[in-house]
Amino acid sequence: MVLRASLEKKEEKERVRLGLLRAALQLAAAHGFASIGLREVSREAGIAPTSFYRHFADMEELGTALIRELLGRELRGLAERAGAAPREALVPALVDAALAALTRDAELMRFAVAERVGAHASLRALLRAEQAELARAISASSGTARDDQAPPPWAADAAAGVLFDFCGKALDEAPARRAALREPAIWAIQQLLAASESRP
Amino acid sequence: MVLRASLEKKEEKERVRLGLLRAALQLAAAHGFASIGLREVSREAGIAPTSFYRHFADMEELGTALIRELLGRELRGLAERAGAAPREALVPALVDAALAALTRDAELMRFAVAERVGAHASLRALLRAEQAELARAISASSGTARDDQAPPPWAADAAAGVLFDFCGKALDEAPARRAALREPAIWAIQQLLAASESRP
DNA sequence: TGTACATCAGTGAACGCGCGTTCACTGATGTAC
DNA sequence: TGTACATCAGTGAACGCGCGTTCACTGATGTAC
Numbered sequence: 190m191v192l193r194a195s196l197e198k199k200e201e202k203e204r205v206r207l208g209l210l211r212a213a214l215q216l217a218a219a220h221g222f223a224s225i226g227l228r229e230v231s232r233e234a235g236i237a238p239t240s241f242y243r244h245f246a247d248m249e250e251l252g253t254a255l256i257r258e259l260l261g262r263e264l265r266g267l268a269e270r271a272g273a274a275p276r277e278a279l280v281p282a283l284v285d286a287a288l289a290a291l292t293r294d295a296e297l298m299r300f301a302v303a304e305r306v307g308a309h310a311s312l313r314a315l316l317r318a319e320q321a322e323l324a325r326a327i328s329a330s331s332g333t334a335r336d337d338q339a340p341p342p343w344a345a346d347a348a349a350g351v352l353f354d355f356c357g358k359a360l361d362e363a364p365a366r367r368a369a370l371r372e373p374a375i376w377a378i379q380q381l382l383a384a385s386e387s388r389p
Numbered sequence: 390m391v392l393r394a395s396l397e398k399k400e401e402k403e404r405v406r407l408g409l410l411r412a413a414l415q416l417a418a419a420h421g422f423a424s425i426g427l428r429e430v431s432r433e434a435g436i437a438p439t440s441f442y443r444h445f446a447d448m449e450e451l452g453t454a455l456i457r458e459l460l461g462r463e464l465r466g467l468a469e470r471a472g473a474a475p476r477e478a479l480v481p482a483l484v485d486a487a488l489a490a491l492t493r494d495a496e497l498m499r500f501a502v503a504e505r506v507g508a509h510a511s512l513r514a515l516l517r518a519e520q521a522e523l524a525r526a527i528s529a530s531s532g533t534a535r536d537d538q539a540p541p542p543w544a545a546d547a548a549a550g551v552l553f554d555f556c557g558k559a560l561d562e563a564p565a566r567r568a569a570l571r572e573p574a575i576w577a578i579q580q581l582l583a584a585s586e587s588r589p
Numbered sequence: 590t591g592t593a594c595a596t597c598a599g600t601g602a603a604c605g606c607g608c609g610t611t612c613a614c615t616g617a618t619g620t621a622c
Numbered sequence: 623t624g625t626a627c628a629t630c631a632g633t634g635a636a637c638g639c640g641c642g643t644t645c646a647c648t649g650a651t652g653t654a655c
Contacts, residue, residue, distance in 0.1 A: 198651065202598070221508025223421035228641060238642080240599050247642090303506045306557045308421025313561060343573035344580075347551060354550040357506045361513060373543035380544075381580055398618065402631070428608060438609080440632050447609090 206244045208234040210259060213251055214296040222252060222300060223308040249309055256315045260301050263290055264319055268326035279331050280379045284371055287352055291359055291367070302357040324349040331382050340382055348381045406444045408434040410459060413451055414496040422452060422500060423508040449509055456515045460501050463490055464519055468526035479531050480578045484571055487552055491559055491567070502557040524549040531582050540582055548581045 212233035216225045227248055228238045245251040267286045274282035291298050305316040328345035355374040359367045412433035416425045427448055428438045445451040467486045474482035491498050505516040528545035555574040559567045 198598090205598080221421070221423035223424040224508060226641060227643095236598095237600050239601080239644090242643085243598050303508070306503045306506065308424060308503070310561070317558070317561075341573070341576060343576070347554075347573065347577035350551060350554040351547060354547075354554065358517070361510070361517075373541070373547065376541060376543070377547035377581055380583075381577060383580075398631090405631080426608060427610095436631095437633050439611090439634080442610085443631050 202244075205234070205236060205240075209236075209241065209244055209251065210255055211296075213248075214255065214259075214300055217303075218296040218299045221307075222248075222304055222312075249311060252304065252309060252312050253315060255297075255300060256304075256312065256319060259294075259297055260316075261319060263294065263297060263301075264323050265326075266290075268323055268330075272326060272330040276331070279327075280375050280382065283327065283352065284355065284374050284378070287356055288359065288367060288371065291356060292364060295360060298356050299360050302353055302360065305353060320349045320353065321346060323352075327382070344381050348378045351377050351381065402443075405434070405436060405440075408436075409441065409444055409451065410455055411496075413448075414455065414459075414500055417503075418496040418499045421507075422448075422504055422512075449511060452504065452509060452512050453515060455497075455500060456504075456512065456519065459494075459497055460516075461519060463494065463497060463501075464523050465526075466490075468523055468530075472526060472530040476531070479527075480575050480582065483527065483552065484555065484574050484578070487556055488559065488567060488571065491556060492564060495560060498556050499560050502553055502560065505553060520549045520553065521546060523552075527582070544581050548578045551577050551581065 209230055213222070213225065213230045216229055216233060225248070227241045227245075230248070230251070231238045231241045245254065267283065267290060270286040271279055271283035301316060301319075304312045305320070307313060324345040327348060328342070331345070332339070351374065355370060359370050362370065409430055413422070413425065413430045416429055416433060425448070427441045427445075430448070430451070431438045431441045445454065467483065467490060470486040471479055471483035501516060501519075504512045505520070507513060524545040527548060528542070531545070532539070551574065555570060559570050562570065
């Protein structure tokens with residue numbers, strides 16, 4: 190009984206905390222993360238501004254939580270779904286997984302794309318690290334048989350950069366028009382991951 | 390005499406206007422464009438907050454002026470210097486021109502890189518248009534002899550995206566450490582612009 | 590089992606501050622006659 | 623040439639508002655004995 194109650198209390202706190210994260214994402218999608226404040230976020234989440242401090246010291250700490258918790262999970266899911274595809278369909282699977290993520294959680298993806306080059310240096314660094322991890326996963330799934338044809342180690346990171354760029358563009362198009370961006374993104378990423386036969 | 394005086398008056402107004410633009414760039418580099426206000430910019434530029442309205446209706450209008458005037462000139466310069474290089478040295482020339490721009494005017498480049506995916510939809514659209522124009526210039530300078538080997542039309546846009554990505558990363562490195570990013574950027578852009586021999 | 594104490598998420602009042610915007614004004618410069 | 627009027631960049635005072643932060647408090651839950 191004691192344990193049960195303790196769990197419920199922790200769960201309730203977690204619920205409120207998640208509400209703050211989601212409220213921040215929603216507002217950031219509309220006005221940009223740098224311009225929103227803890228009062229605005231607390232209001233949106235339905236708690237008093239002073240309660241914000243029970244969960245985060247400031248907005249920057251909330252931002253790092255967004256990356257480490259919500260976005261990290263999302264990107265790991267991307268890499269997983271792409272890696273599960275047959276090797277020759279890796280890139281289309283990756284791009285389609287990104288498209289699905291854009292549809293499922295546009296606010297989160299907007300945040301990721303924007304803050305990768307946003308105002309807070311600490312968030313930029315964290316997001317670059319997430320990009321590097323995604324690149325590592327792509328690289329591991331796309332190895333070629335012959336080492337002398339393998340692209341250089343930075344190819345996967347460039348490919349991940351193109352993927353983020355694609356997400357940024359797609360977010361500004363109506364869902365129906367995003368299909369037009371799919372083919373160019375697949376082509377560019379494949380071009381970067383392809384064995385470098387043209388440069389012996 | 391009359392004409393002379395009139396010119397001086399216009400020049401003085403232009404000088405103050407440019408002061409506002411530079412002040413905004415400086416503050417945006419530090420805290421992000423979305424989070425700075427007209428009072429802050431006016432203070433930095435040395436005028437009363439109310440005088441701001443003599444030049445811009447609001448910060449968004451100032452932002453569009455930054456893109457159309459300062460950034461447009463910078464990107465046209467990039468394309469020009471890259472186009473002046475021998476065709477086989479186009480990409481290194483382009484990347485080196487971007488590196489030079491980062492050094493000469495880091496604040497402007499930071500603004501461009503950030504607002505391409507920033508909070509204001511109107512600024513995003515303008516910057517995408519600038520990117521497209523840069524891509525057009527790159528494409529024109531990198532045409533191949535045989536049409537059947539030419540990369541698809543979107544290749545140059547992907548290349549321009551990689552170039553912006555490179556700028557974003559380089560801005561977070563000390564100038565001495567930027568050289569390490571040069572080679573990967575050149576490789577990736579060349580890979581995208583190369584004739585697609587590997588996919589007949 | 591009951592009792593006394595500790596923990597801690599959430600609260601409302603209050604603070605000083607910077608914000609965007611308005612207004613009527615100044616004073617230098619340009620224009621008409 | 624001088625005179626009367628128009629233009630317009632820059633100004634300081636004032637406004638109402640939302641901000642981040644502090645503080646002492648409440649009340650539910652957990653812990654010790």
